[in-house]
Amino acid sequence: MRLFSSERGVHPPDGKHFTANKKIETIMPKVGQLLYFPTSQHAGTPTEPIVAVGDYVKVGQKICDSDAKITSPVFSSVSGVVKAIKPVLLPAGNLSNAVIIENDGKFEKSEEIGKPYDYTKMTKEEIVDVIKKMGIVGLGGAGFPTYAKINPPADKKIDYYIVNGAECEPYLTTDDRMMIEHSDSLIRGILIFQKMYPDAKALIGIEDNKPTAIEVMRKAAEGYDKIEVVPVKTMYPQGGDKQLLRTLTGRTFPITNPPSRTPDTGCIVNNVVTIMAIDKALNEGEPFLKRVITVTGDAVKNPGNYEVCLGTTYQDLIDAIGGFKAEPKKFIAGGPMMGFSMYTLDVATIKTSSGLICLTEAECENPKESNCIRCGKCTEHCPLNLAPYALNQYALRGDAESFVANNGMFCIECGTCSYTCPSKRQLTQSISAMKRTESAKRKRR
Amino acid sequence: MENKNLITVSCTPHMRSKITVNKIMLDVIISLVPAAIMGIYFFGFGAIKVILLSVISAVFFEYVFQKATKRDVTINDLSAVVTGLLLAYNLPSTAPFWMPIVGSFVAIILAKQLFGGIGQNFINPALAGRAFLLASYPAEMTNWVAPGWGVDAVTTPTPLAALKQGVDLVSASGNVISATPGKEDIINALTGNIGGCIGETCAIALLIGGLYLIYKKVINIKMPLIYIVTVFILTGILGRETGRFPLYEILTGGVMLGAFFMITDYTTSPMTPKGQIIFALGCGIITSLIRIYGSYPEGVSYSILIMNLFVPIIDRYTKPVIIGEARK
Structure with missing residues (x-):
């Protein structure tokens, strides 16, 4: 066996044993359930709805599209009537226009697919x-x-x-x-x-x-x-x-x-x-309609791997699999290292949704930041060999020039530096924020 | 408006490692215990007194300063305890009661807190305290006694003083401190059965502590190794007038204490892997030069203090190169 290794990185407790042996189960939406299809489910230009409120759509029918260079169309995963087109929350916390369809339970397939x-x-x-x-x-x-x-x-x-x-x-x-x-x-x-x-x-x-x-x-x-x-x-x-x-x-x-x-x-x-x-x-001949999502965390009653029709909200998914066994305090869409923390489960699953982690209070870590002790662990573990401690300083004092000069824009925001920091400094947070500010500035130019 | 059902929202990553500053400092304290035991074993009650006074006053000064300046009190991170311990290890057991207190004041207030507390000091606080005391009270700071629990402490020269002067020195009780150390002298240096500061004499205890820190991944073996090897090679090449004793040199005069506990201090050493090599090398070279050409017999603390001042510039010129940049 060839065992390759890259020399940088960390070893967080992997927690995969909760769901690694659970077979994929398919969760079908109920009759009358609303499914949300945001127009922006990808990196690139958001699409535009090509259906109108009141239209009847079928499974696999294209409902959003765009002519932009980098974009990706959206398909309905159910059949039913378009109830509304309005902005909804995305897992990342931003708003996106969405087509909202009421499932009629017939799953009538579009002629375009198959x-x-x-x-x-x-x-x-x-x-x-x-x-x-x-x-x-x-x-x-x-x-x-x-x-x-x-x-x-x-x-x-x-x-x-x-x-x-x-x-x-x-x-x-x-x-x-x-x-x-x-x-x-x-x-x-x-x-x-x-x-x-x-x-x-x-x-x-x-x-x-x-x-x-x-x-x-x-x-x-x-x-x-x-x-x-x-x-x-x-x-x-x-x-x-x-x-x-x-x-x-x-x-x-x-x-x-x-x-x-x-x-x-x-x-x-x-x-x-x-x-x-x-x-x-x-x-x-089938477009992307369903995906598997790992639902896990110590608050979930039945952790497992569930195949859902895209557009199902996390709330509907959790309800369908038996809900919580303890009071959840934190919802993460994606993994614990790079996933988005959500304040509600009324968010639609989209193409990139890979996991839902629901944690109880005991598992919510919110450590206090203390002074950097200059231990150098962040730079030792950084997969890109950046100097997160320095980038953090530049970001905090708004020194965009030094931030860019020290390759801050190449940071992949993996979270390794924050994970490993003994002073619990929010390195990834400030670096990501600086990256956003700087790219926004560049776009304006 | 109190709502207990609020959901926690935070930035990535949502997991943090279990390593904390407090745990790191606790490991350093644990690693310093063997040296304390040997120091007390050889130097008796005086050693206990100096260690306790130094630690208590260090924590006290940190607490008072942070209270007075209305900052968060951070004595729970245990860094003041480490500073107090290291300062005590750098004092002779005969030090009068006020000396560890003055030293702690300089270390905690002048060197550490005035610059912003933990992580912000530019020189090693414990060594700053020691340097201040050595410059201000040279007589008290070099009042060495021979190991032993006797009521009447017997003054004795340190091994490096004998090497420095190039002649055998005789302690008050008639023991000869050889200028040409043999096997027996090296064994004495290993076990700590020599004159010197409380925590620096027993090389074995310091080695055990150092290996513990390396095992716990608090420090990397790189810096101590480079430092010790540099001193070994340079003193071995340059030599003294009476001969070359590289093994004896690295076992005496605080080289072990400096190697594992002083130059590896996170705050006052470079953060970059390359910078750390330069730093350890520089400390080794300066230590050897002070020992052989300078007027001080040992030189560990001054070499580290001097190199501390170079840390910002070393860090600046050894910035890590992003993976992929070399191909540009």
Whole structure:
């Protein structure tokens, strides 16, 4: 067994044992339940609703679209009548316009879906077009539209396809379960990619705390000499695209201005669930309608991995699986390291929702900040070898020039520095805030 | 408006490691215990008195200053206890009762709190206290006694004083402190059966404490190792008039205390991995130069204080390079 490791990172308690052995259960929305489809479920330009209040929509019908360069259409996961179009909360806490549909319980399928494509007879451009049309975005959490990611300029030679099954976020077991239960779909998705890039070798990177997934994927990859399963050392943030790329290929992501993209290193990185969605889009002709969400945390009665129709609110999901066993004090959409803290569960699940963690008061840590003792742990563990203590200082005193000069804009906001800080300083918080301010300034220019 | 059902909202990450400043300081205190036991074993009641006075006054000054300036009282982080202990370890057991108190005042108020408290001081507080006392009260600070619980303390020269002067020195009770140390002298230095400050004489106890800190990942072995090896090599090459005794040099005069507990101080050492190498190397070079060419016999504390002043500039020129930048 090859055990790769990147030398930086931390080892938070992983908490995956609560849900790692729970089979994926499908939760179907009830008759009369309202489903919310925000127009902005991805990184890029928000879409516009193409249906009106009162319209009847079917499962798989496109309800939002846009002509922008980087965007991704939204589909209805139920059939029913459009009740309203109004702004709703997103997990990240911002507002987005949304199409609200009342489920009629019939799940009447749109004529547009269910027509498989024969990708073996299609060109690369045609495949990319289908992926775009089917609304597939990066499902690991970033939500960058997949068609843009897998279609770099023609002069970039792609020799590795990095299949990201690391799932380094503690508590989440979505990718793990998907690999165990749908390994064949993952392999089919990789084959589609290899049709587009025949020279690319697929490396499936899985953290070694998921031995079952490694075993299952190894078996599934048998007989394909261009697909290899590579166990990687369990370490946060091993599953960051650039981190995994470096671990698997030894290639370093160049820091340039303007920022380079992963294809510059000859690699394309996709999350395992994204690749399964590509398989579904081409081989079954189905757009992205459902996804698996890990619901866990010490407040949840029945932690597990649940497949939901996108648009279901977290509240409806929690109600459907038996609610809480203790009073929840904190809701996290995503993982505990990078997920968003929400003040309500009346938030719709969107394409990038990978987890819901509900914590009781005992698990809510809110430590007080004290003086930096200059121990250097933040810079020792930073996956990018930045100096978070210095960036934090620049951010706090609003010194944008020094912040940029010291590569603050390249921070991936993984949270490793805040995690490891003995003085419990909110390093990630101030650095992220400074990044936002600075990018907003640049946009205005 | 009190609503007990409010949901907590916070920025990422939602998990924090269990390491706290308090736990780190507790580990440092634990690691200093063996040296305290040996110091008390060899120097008796005087050592207990100095250690207690130093620790209590350090905590007291921190508390009073923070109360007086209406700041959060941070004595619970235990850093004042560490400073008090380290100051005591750098004093002779014969020190009059007011000396540890004056030293703690300089360490806690002048060196630490006036610059903003924990993490903000630019020189090691304990060493600042020691340097102040050594400059102000040289006689009291060098009143060494031979190890022993006797009622009448026997004054004795320190091993490095003998090396420095190049002649064998004789203690008040007639023991010879050799200028050309042999096997027996090295064993005495290892166990701490020599004259010197309370906490610096027993090399083995300090090594045990240092290894504990390394095991607990409070410190990295890099800095102590570089420092000790530098002193070993430089004193070995340059030598004294009477000969070369590199092993004896690193076991005496506080090299072990400095290596594991002083140069590794988070606040007053560089934060960057490369900077730490430069810092430890610099301390080693200055220690060796002071010992061989300077007028002080030991030089550990001054070398560290001097290098403390270079920390900001070292940090500045050894900024970590972001991964990927080299390819630009």
